[in-house]
Amino acid sequence: MKAAEFHYMQPKTVDEALGCLEQLGSDATILAGGQSLMASLNMRLSNPAVLIDINAIDELxxxxxxxxxxxxxxxxxxxxxxxxxxxxxxxxxxxxxxxxxxxxxx
Structure with a gap:
């Protein structure tokens, strides 16, 4: 099975990521390593409207x-x-x- 459609954001700073979360609330899910989330998305156990990818935030x-x-x-x-x-x-x-x-x- 494939993941349902979602919007993708890739903030470059912690402040940007926090701003996205504040704006989107429970419609957003954080993508970090992805080990568990990707399987959950593909099985449609998770269905976020927006995926916020924090992999590009160097300070983390x-x-x-x-x-x-x-x-x-x-x-x-x-x-x-x-x-x-x-x-x-x-x-x-x-x-x-x-x-x-x-x-x-x-």
Whole structure:
């Protein structure tokens, strides 16, 4: 089955994305990695009027330590978490569970 028709938006900043969400409310769905959402769309379990793709928002990517705390951006890929020295040092449990979260092809 194919996904129902929807409008597509790709904001470039967090502020743009928040503006889209504020304007569209429950008519919008966020597309991040897409692993679960794409299957849900294709099975028509989700039927948003608008899909807001946040993959192009650079400020949501990356791993850093800020004021002694590990910061993982919302768009950071699972493979980055698995192999990050910062994650291993500050949150070793995350590194340990990563091989059990998703298949590398995903």
């Amino acid at each position: 990517n990356g791993i850093s330590v800020v004021e002694g705390r590990l910061r993982i951006g919302a768009m950071t890929r699972l493979a980055e978490l698995e192999y990050s020295p910062l994650v291993s040092q500050h949150a070793p449990l995350i590194t340990m569970v990563m091989p059990h979260i998703a298949h590398p092809a995903i």
